[in-house]
Amino acid sequence: MPFPYNKVLDEDIKKIISVTDEKRVFVGDEIREEFYHDEMPEYGMYAPEVYVEAISTKEVSEIMKLCYKRNIPVTVRGAGTGLAGGATCKYGGIMLSIMQMNKIYEVDKENMSITVQPGALLCDVADVVSQAGLFYPPDPGERTASIGGTVITNAGGMKAVRYGVTRDYVRCLEAVLPDGEIVRFSSNVVKNTTGFDIKDLVVGSEGTLCVVTEITLKLIMPPKISRTLVMAFDEIEPCIETVPKLLQQAFIPTAIEFLERELLEIVERCLNKPFPVVEGKSFLIVMYDANNQEEMDFCIERACNLAIEMGALDVKICNTQERIASVWSVRASILEGMKADSDAQEECDVVVPRAKIAEFVKSAKKIGQKYSIRVIVCGHAGDGNIHTELLRQNLSDEVWEKNTKECLRELYQKSKELGGQLSGEHGIGNGRIEQFEEFIGQRIYKLHKDIKLAFDEKLILNPGKVIEVEHYDK
Ligand SMILES: Cc1cc2nc3c(=O)[nH]c(=O)nc-3n(C[C@H](O)[C@H](O)[C@H](O)COP(=O)(O)OP(=O)(O)OC[C@H]3O[C@@H](n4cnc5c(N)ncnc54)[C@H](O)[C@@H]3O)c2cc1C
Numbered sequence: 001m002p003f004p005y006n007k008v009l010d011e012d013i014k015k016i017i018s019v020t021d022e023k024r025v026f027v028g029d030e031i032r033e034e035f036y037h038d039e040m041p042e043y044g045m046y047a048p049e050v051y052v053e054a055i056s057t058k059e060v061s062e063i064m065k066l067c068y069k070r071n072i073p074v075t076v077r078g079a080g081t082g083l084a085g086g087a088t089c090k091y092g093g094i095m096l097s098i099m100q101m102n103k104i105y106e107v108d109k110e111n112m113s114i115t116v117q118p119g120a121l122l123c124d125v126a127d128v129v130s131q132a133g134l135f136y137p138p139d140p141g142e143r144t145a146s147i148g149g150t151v152i153t154n155a156g157g158m159k160a161v162r163y164g165v166t167r168d169y170v171r172c173l174e175a176v177l178p179d180g181e182i183v184r185f186s187s188n189v190v191k192n193t194t195g196f197d198i199k200d201l202v203v204g205s206e207g208t209l210c211v212v213t214e215i216t217l218k219l220i221m222p223p224k225i226s227r228t229l230v231m232a233f234d235e236i237e238p239c240i241e242t243v244p245k246l247l248q249q250a251f252i253p254t255a256i257e258f259l260e261r262e263l264l265e266i267v268e269r270c271l272n273k274p275f276p277v278v279e280g281k282s283f284l285i286v287m288y289d290a291n292n293q294e295e296m297d298f299c300i301e302r303a304c305n306l307a308i309e310m311g312a313l314d315v316k317i318c319n320t321q322e323r324i325a326s327v328w329s330v331r332a333s334i335l336e337g338m339k340a341d342s343d344a345q346e347e348c349d350v351v352v353p354r355a356k357i358a359e360f361v362k363s364a365k366k367i368g369q370k371y372s373i374r375v376i377v378c379g380h381a382g383d384g385n386i387h388t389e390l391l392r393q394n395l396s397d398e399v400w401e402k403n404t405k406e407c408l409r410e411l412y413q414k415s416k417e418l419g420g421q422l423s424g425e426h427g428i429g430n431g432r433i434e435q436f437e438e439f440i441g442q443r444i445y446k447l448h449k450d451i452k453l454a455f456d457e458k459l460i461l462n463p464g465k466v467i468e469v470e471h472y473d474k
Contacts, residue, residue, distance in 0.1 A: 005091055005460070006071045008049040016052055016094075019062035024053040024100075035077065035095055036088065039142075039335070042346065043085025043431035048075070048095035055100045057174065057182055057213040063096060064211065065180030067460055074178075075462045076207045078118065078149030081142040083347065084429025086153070086206050090464035098148055101213065107132035111188055113171055115216045118148020125217070135222035137163035139255075140425070141332055148212045154204030156425035158255040158331075161247075161382035162289065163220075165425070167203045174214035175202060178456040188216050201451070206427045207462040209455040223289030225296050226254070228318040228327055231307040232280030236260070236365075238311040239282035240358040243381045245306055246286065247354060251299045255287040256382030257331055258361075263376050263389075267333050270340035275330045276323055279313050284381065285327055334378060334389075342374075344392035346404050349432075350415035351385040351424030360418055364388050367410045371403040385424030412439060428466045436466065445471075 017025050027050050036045040054060045067074050073093030080087050089095050102119035107129060114136070116125055123143040129136045140150060140157035149155075151173070156165045172186040185199035186192050202209055233239035243256055261281040267273050277283065286303060290296035304315045318324045338345050352360045361377050364386075368375025372395065379387035388411055392400050412422060412435050422439045423432055437445045449467055452459070463469050 005073050005093060005463070008072055008093065012066065012070060012072065013050060015066055016050065016063060019066075020052060020054065020059050024055070026051040031095070034080065038080045038082040038085060038087045040083050040085050040347075040431055042344065043429065044088055044090060046088045046090050046092070048089040049092045051095045051097065053097045053100050057101075057176060060096065060098070060176045060211050060213055061180045061182050063094065064176050064178060067094060068179045068458060071458060071460065073460050073463050074211075076148075076152075076211050078146035078152075079121070079144055081145045082149065082153060082429065083349070083426040083431075084153075084206070084423075085431040086427060086429035086462070086465055087149075088430065090430060091469070093460075096211065098211070098213070099146060102146075104128050107134060107219070108188075109134070112219045113188055113216050114219060115214060116147050117214055118146055118151070118212050120147045121145070122147055122150055129219055130222070133222070134219040136169065136217060136219055138166045138169060141335070147215060147217075151203055151215055152205060152207050152212055153427050154425070156380065156383070156385060158257060158287070158380065160380065160385075160425075161256055162252045162254040167200060169218045170199065170203050171216040171218050173199055173202060173212055173216075175210040175212050177210050178458065178461045182213070183210075190218075204427070206429060206466055208452060208466055209461065211461070223254075224291050225293065226287060226289050227296055227300060228324045229286045229288075229300065229303060229307075230277045230316040230318065230327060231284040231286060231303075231312045232277050232314050232316070233282045233284075233310075233312050234280060235311070236282045236361060237358060239284060240361050240381065242284060242307060242310040242312070243357055244354050245310065246284075246303060247382065249299075249302050249306070251288065251290070251295070251302075253286050253299075253303070253382060254289045255285070255380075257285040257379060258381035258386070259283045259285065259331065259334075259378050260376060263334060263337070263378055264330060266341045267330050267337035270337050271333050273330050273333055274326070276318075276326050277314075277316050285331060338376075338389055338391060342391040342393070344400060346390040346408060347426070348388040348390070348408055348411045349385070349423045349426040350388065350411065350420050351383070352415055352418045352420035354382075354384045356418040356420065357381055357384055357386060360386060360414060360420070363414045364411060367407055367414065370410075371407040372399075373403055373407050375407070380424070383424070384420070408435070430465055433464075433466065433468060437471070
């Protein structure tokens with residue numbers, strides 16, 4: 001094993017500058033503290049030795065060649081909005097920002113695709129696509145994420161219920177391997193059985209296998225009409241039990257998000273964003289896309305009747321842009337609200353089979369009570385990816401740390417028992433690394449290690465994420 005890694009020396013910095021530009025190379029104290037962590041500083045704060053902004057695939061390749069030769073760790077940085085502690089230099093070394101590689105090429109209408117560099121923002125790509133009359137559906141809650149970050153974490157988001165996740169839209173990738181070689185995975189084709197699907201393996205690999213430098217994405221035709229409904233319930237059980245029933249209807253909703261009044265009050269109080277529905281304690285925000293008004297009327301009528309049959313107090317149909325925006329803006333502000341409300345949070349990103357959502361939600365509440373932790377469940381109910389937020393309330397550092405650990409352990413255990421997974425969309429990174437091996441079992445863990453070694457035998461790319469470096473010796 002190459003561990004411990006080499007420190008970056010002055011001569012390494014000189015070489016990096018010689019293949020880039022000194023204006024884009026920052027060393028030691030010149031590196032801003034925001035680059036020590038992602039959106040979850042709780043998962044570790046680590047200072048990079050050097051921060052480099054690359055502007056081309058060639059530069060990425062030259063930097064990787066140097067680091068490979070010198071055995072220096074490299075961590076790629078996108079927009080830093082990740083929620084797994086992934087884009088951090090756990091073992092020092094180089095933070096390689098690709099945010100200046102942000103070209104968005106013209107939409108290819110014939111092939112219904114678009115090619116972009118990884119630093120382009122998701123919101124900008126979606127806008128360019130929309131202006132061309134097409135649609136890029138993946139819609140994670142943070143639209144200022146880099147498109148490369150969303151690909152390499154296989155981001156999910158609200159609209160996964162109907163349209164699927166990022167992986168479903170990646171046609172092909174250009175990438176730089178840890179030794180600096182530039183390769184392409186697949187091409188702009190709609191199907192491919194030419195060997196193993198390495199492209200799909202790279203999607204979601206959390207920056208541990210290669211550096212993604214160009215992406216071609218599949219596009220689809222946009223829906224003609226979208227509507228949002230808010231279903232208000234008094235009790236949590238009928239609210240959650242409505243989710244699988246909505247999915248059994250003729251038209252699949254685009255999104256089904258679950259929220260509790262407790263959480264809405266936090267967003268209202270801390271961020272001054274009112275939720276436009278006053279009645280009820282548990283809510284489903286349900287979005288439908290349709291191709292004509294008749295289809296939409298059918299969806300809405302069926303969904304409203306179903307909600308009322310299930311015990312909803314009311315269903316609000318949001319058909320003005322203001323009301324739709326206010327509902328989704330509250331939903332998008334949950335993380336910010338929780339950060340403002342509580343001095344420490346933990347997040348459990350499990351995903352369970354849809355038929356087990358209600359059981360998981362009920363158990364999560366009980367587990368929270370057992371450890372005196374305020375547990376709030378919210379989020380992507382439509383695909384079983386219930387975000388379970390643990391908020392600190394008047395607990396000492398020591399008790400919070402101990403109880404959180406135990407509480408998370410039980411939540412993960414419950415997810416596994418119900419046939420679920422450890423992470424639905426945020427990944428393992430550094431935040432869930434301790435639970436990973438136990439959750440997936442030794443044989444599958446070893447397969448992960450072997451795959452990592454096949455790409456990166458020197459373990460220089462994002463070391464200590466997903467799998468601990470010392471575990472390769474086991
Ligand atoms: C408010 C909020 C809401 C969110 N909602 C969702 C949601 O609904 N669904 C969801 O899935 N996620 C969500 N996220 C998480 C986050 O937006 C996604 O994980 C996003 O994909 C990260 O993109 P990024 O550019 O910020 O990546 P970063 O955080 O910079 O990096 C993430 C990981 O990818 C690696 N990486 C980045 N770019 C490259 C590259 N070009 N090549 C190789 N490795 C690379 C990094 O090393 C790191 O391991 C949310 C985050 C926030 C703050």
